[in-house]
Amino acid sequence: MNNLSVNRDAKWHLNQPYNARHLVIAILAFILLAVTGSRMEVPRMVSETAQGLGYVVGLNEESAVATGVKRIAASIWPLRISEEIEVSRIEGFDPNKLPWLSHVEVIETRTPHLNTDTLQLEETIEHKEVLVKPLGYLMHVLLKMLETLEMALWGTLLAVVLSIPLACFAASNYAPNRFVYNLSRSTISLFRAIPELVSALFLVLAFGFGPIAGFLALGIHSAGFLGKFYAEDIENADRGPQEALQSIGAGQVKTLWYGVLPQVLPQYIAYTLYILDRNIRMATVIGIVGAGGIGLELKGRFDMFNFDHVGTILLIIFLTVIVLDQFSARLRSRLM
Amino acid sequence: MLRFENVQKRFPDGTEAIRNITLHVPQGQFCVVLGPSGAGKSTLLRMLNGLSRPTQGSVYLGNELISDQSVQQLRKKVATVHQQFNLTPRMSVALNVLSGALPQVSHWRAALCLFPAELRAKACRLLDEVGLTPEHLNRRVSELSGGQQQRVGIARAFMMDPAVLLADEPVASLDPRISRGILELLHRQSRNHNTTVLCSLHQPDLARAFGDRIIAVNQGRLVFDGTPDQLTDTVCEALYHGALNRGHDTSAALSAACEPELAVA
Ligand SMILES: Nc1ncnc2c1ncn2[C@@H]1O[C@H](COP(=O)(O)OP(=O)(O)O)[C@@H](O)[C@H]1O
Ligand SMILES: [Mg+2]
Secondary structure, eight states, X not given: OOGGGTTTTOOOXXXXXXXXXXXXXXXXXXXXXXXXXHHTTHHHHHHHHHHHHHHHHTSSSOOHHHHHHHHHHHHHOSOOOOEEEEXXXXXXXXXXXXXXXXXXXXXXXXXXXXXXXXXXXXXXXXEEEEEEETTHHHHHHHHHHHHHHXXXXXXXXXXXXXXXXHHHHHSTTTOSSHHHHHHHHHHHHHHHHSOHHHHHHHHHHHHOSSHHHHHHHHHHHHHHHHHHHHHHHHHHSOHHHHHHHHHTTOOHHHHIIIIIHHHHHHHHHHHHHHHXXXXXXXXXXXXXXXXXXXXXXXXXXXXXXXXXXXXXXXXXXXXXXXXXXXHHHHHHHHHO | OEEEEEXXXXXXXXXXXXXXXXEEEOTTOEEEEEXXXXXXXXXXXXXXXXXXXXXXXXXXXXXXXXXXTTHHHHHTTEEEEOTTOOOOTTSBHHHHHHGGGGGXXXXXXXXXXXXXXXXXXXXXXXXXXXXXXXXXXXXXXXGSOHHHHHHHHHHHHGXXXXXXXXXXXXXTTSOHHHHHHHHHHHHHXXXXXXOEEEEEESOHHHHXXXXXXXXXXXXXXXXXXXXXXXXXXXXXXXXXXXXXXXXXXXXXXXXXXXXXXXXXX
């Protein structure tokens, strides 16, 4: 009796993994990429990048991209660290009480102009007293960076505060009714759908330039993420402990607190740290629309072609992001 | 103390989990519900704490009908010991036991984990009674062994001085060697606190050892009701053999086997 060979005369087929359908899909995908590629000027990108690379290795004489990069690089370096202010512009200036680490310099400026009587070029020499703070601009940027970090912190706090109740109502097993459930689900989706930069534009109109618009925009957008994550964790939490508390009549709130929260807390902290991380990156650029922080400074300097200032700002942003990356990685591994 | 009257439970998918059960459990009795897996033991027990509602018939606790209005109030008199312990992982032993008294604690106290002194003292006393030591207080329950977790579960169940204790296969996920110890503890605790117990099991020998009375269910029907002595091996045989075959004649065979003892009210 051989049970294993019951299907002896069954016909076996093992086909190739591809067929005509796959070919059609591949051709369609290729056409789609060709169309959008030409709309995105991909060929021009390729040729100009190639020219730039050729210039670097000495194959071509000139390249528009390389020239642009060179010009910016030349104007970024040296970075702007110090700050100079005309003494005459400082109100109540007292030469005996200079701010820390600063000194007064006299700067000579020569302005050439045409003497209309002699028709000769002459120079007028002006002497200006300026207060030089050797680390002034760096300090200014660092303060702006601090403001940026504070914006990210308050944005994240706002997101946590908004998303906890939203998440409880948006978890199908704790929503009091269908209406509240759908309402909070759609609120969360809406929050997530509005990009920070867009809501910040409007919030700047409402609250004026400055960090308020910035952290509100960050908070609302990230509440959309946290709300979704938190709600899903509540729904997926082990039902056993919740049933145990429900069956003795502990009520919804206490069941959430004692049956769900301890289970999901590590995940919540991980999400919140991730959102904080993301908000810090986002806070550096949100100022571009006027919502405070280092982005506002960056935009102002960029528009005035002060690329040495821009260089300092970019360096500080870069360093901050690296340091925070290290820090949050360590914090996360400590908590897990 | 507990009364089921012509209770039926049909799940929305059409499963008939309980078919016309009538049962009365007097105050202070340790009643074991015996039956193979899928017999309807959990469903029967869950109707007492309102986690499941009968589709027909009524369930009384004391003299009160368990209904939508009364269930929240009645639940406070019913404690449950679960097969999977159902403790909150990552929470300390102390808070898990204290959470058994949550209905008595105000919301703000619960939110801040500030339990009144008498509840804290009670939690310590109960943990002592179930055989744990003060070092366990601040451990996370997930760090304890299965037997220790079930001891925590039993301590939690007695936090509200329940009139009724439901134990749904309290030893099914434990090592057989420690099952006896846990059941002994459950038995002793319920005697000392004068609690009526409905305890589901699937091992006949444990049922005989600890029950004041044994009822057996199979395919949602009450097929045996008697004292431990009346639960002979023949009856057990029929019960489990029937479960294995799941034939149409199961119930008939079973009724035949336990004819002398059958005492369905
Ligand atoms: N929520 C449910 N929906 C549908 N059927 C269920 C549900 N819960 C239990 N059942 C069915 O009811 C019957 C009895 O289940 P249960 O009371 O859990 O048995 P036991 O605890 O004795 O193993 C089983 O056939 C099971 O599949
Ligand atoms: Mg069960």
